[in-house]
Amino acid sequence: MANELRGRRVAILAADGVEQVELVQPRQAVEDAGAQTELVSIRSGEVQAMNQDIHPADRFPVDREVSQVNIDDYDALLLPGGAVNPDNLRQNAAAVAFVRDFVNSGKPVGAICHAPWSLVEADVVRGRTVTSFPSVRTDLRNAGGNVVDQEVVTDRGLVTSRGPQDLPAFNAKIVEEFAEGRHAVPG
Amino acid sequence: MANELRGRRVAILAADGVEQVELVQPRQAVEDAGAQTELVSIRSGEVQAMNQDIHPADRFPVDREVSQVNIDDYDALLLPGGAVNPDNLRQNAAAVAFVRDFVNSGKPVGAICHAPWSLVEADVVRGRTVTSFPSVRTDLRNAGGNVVDQEVVTDRGLVTSRGPQDLPAFNAKIVEEFAEGRHAVPG
Numbered sequence: 001m002a003n004e005l006r007g008r009r010v011a012i013l014a015a016d017g018v019e020q021v022e023l024v025q026p027r028q029a030v031e032d033a034g035a036q037t038e039l040v041s042i043r044s045g046e047v048q049a050m051n052q053d054i055h056p057a058d059r060f061p062v063d064r065e066v067s068q069v070n071i072d073d074y075d076a077l078l079l080p081g082g083a084v085n086p087d088n089l090r091q092n093a094a095a096v097a098f099v100r101d102f103v104n105s106g107k108p109v110g111a112i113c114h115a116p117w118s119l120v121e122a123d124v125v126r127g128r129t130v131t132s133f134p135s136v137r138t139d140l141r142n143a144g145g146n147v148v149d150q151e152v153v154t155d156r157g158l159v160t161s162r163g164p165q166d167l168p169a170f171n172a173k174i175v176e177e178f179a180e181g182r183h184a185v186p187g
Numbered sequence: 188m189a190n191e192l193r194g195r196r197v198a199i200l201a202a203d204g205v206e207q208v209e210l211v212q213p214r215q216a217v218e219d220a221g222a223q224t225e226l227v228s229i230r231s232g233e234v235q236a237m238n239q240d241i242h243p244a245d246r247f248p249v250d251r252e253v254s255q256v257n258i259d260d261y262d263a264l265l266l267p268g269g270a271v272n273p274d275n276l277r278q279n280a281a282a283v284a285f286v287r288d289f290v291n292s293g294k295p296v297g298a299i300c301h302a303p304w305s306l307v308e309a310d311v312v313r314g315r316t317v318t319s320f321p322s323v324r325t326d327l328r329n330a331g332g333n334v335v336d337q338e339v340v341t342d343r344g345l346v347t348s349r350g351p352q353d354l355p356a357f358n359a360k361i362v363e364e365f366a367e368g369r370h371a372v373p374g
Binding site for chain 2: 016017048050053054055056083084087088090091114117120121134135138139142143
């Protein structure tokens with residue numbers, strides 16, 4: 001990787017319960033490619049990360065509250081997993097609107113593991129080919145998604161992966177898609 | 188409460204991540220009414236309970252593995268919440284079949300908080316009036332459920348509540364419904 005994301009601003013939207021490795025590794029990957037990242041959450045302060053969903057891990061400082069950001073502030077959106085994280089996000093109207101507006105804008109979005117629940121809540125899965133952690137797939141199908149079981153799948157700038165084991169493929173693909181920039185808006 | 192559940196056998200199906208108060212309090216309520224309970228899970232050993240989803244709480248011994256039980260072994264089914272708990276259950280084919288068979292048999296079932304995700308996975312929500320934790324409601328609607336926002340709702344023996352704050356109402360209603368026994372099978 002050279003400097004293909006130089007000057008790009010990436011929002012990482014996460015809340016308590018985020019799976020630590022899915023926050024840290026993709027952030028490192030896009031920063032290594034030159035991007036600037038901000039951790040955006042539903043509250044100021046810190047986000048409590050977890051390992052394997054039930055083992056508390058580190059806490060990460062929140063850069064901005066989602067109610068105070070706009071999709072114009074960023075070039076790409078990263079949604080890490082962890083079951084409790086999207087469970088928190090989907091209860092927050094500003095978080096759901098941010099995800100919906102981002103996907104509908106055609107700007108690239110990466111979502112891994114349980115993160116596609118936020119896509120379900122934003123109703124942006126309909127007609128898209130996506131993957132996720134196994135437990136989320138019925139909810140994706142019921143939301144109108146075309147669900148596949150692959151390490152990484154891309155549909156018009158929306159990159160999804162199944163879980164931590166897919167991080168190398170996910171990280172490479174989000175760097176590629178984030179570098180491509182805005183895609184044709186579906187519809 | 189008198190002894191209205193005397194001789195009744197209640198399966199409590201739960202996995203790691205179960206919300207402790209939603210395991211302990213309903214179990215106490217049905218045992219106080221005379222029922223015998225068994226903690227059924229996807230593995231032998233112990234189940235790790237949580238407080239507010241991300242704070243590890245106590246561990247509870249598993250009585251039986253779900254792959255080795257039958258709905259004929261029980262008169263009623265209790266499904267506690269906690270986000271990670273149904274997330275684990277819905278990945279286990281025996282657990283999903285157990286829930287599906289139980290609901291379809293007309294025997295009474297109580298599900299609180301995030302537990303209705305297991306009902307979604309078993310595809311037994313279609314045409315039913317249910318409630319749940321707020322984050323689960325879009326998934327219930329997408330699965331064909333008629334979702335309401337009430338402390339407790341009962342539809343042909345299926346009792347659902349929103350979360351820990353509803354435990355008094357939930358506990359009273361499951362004792363009542365479990366005492367009534369098998370309901371007319373829907374469909």
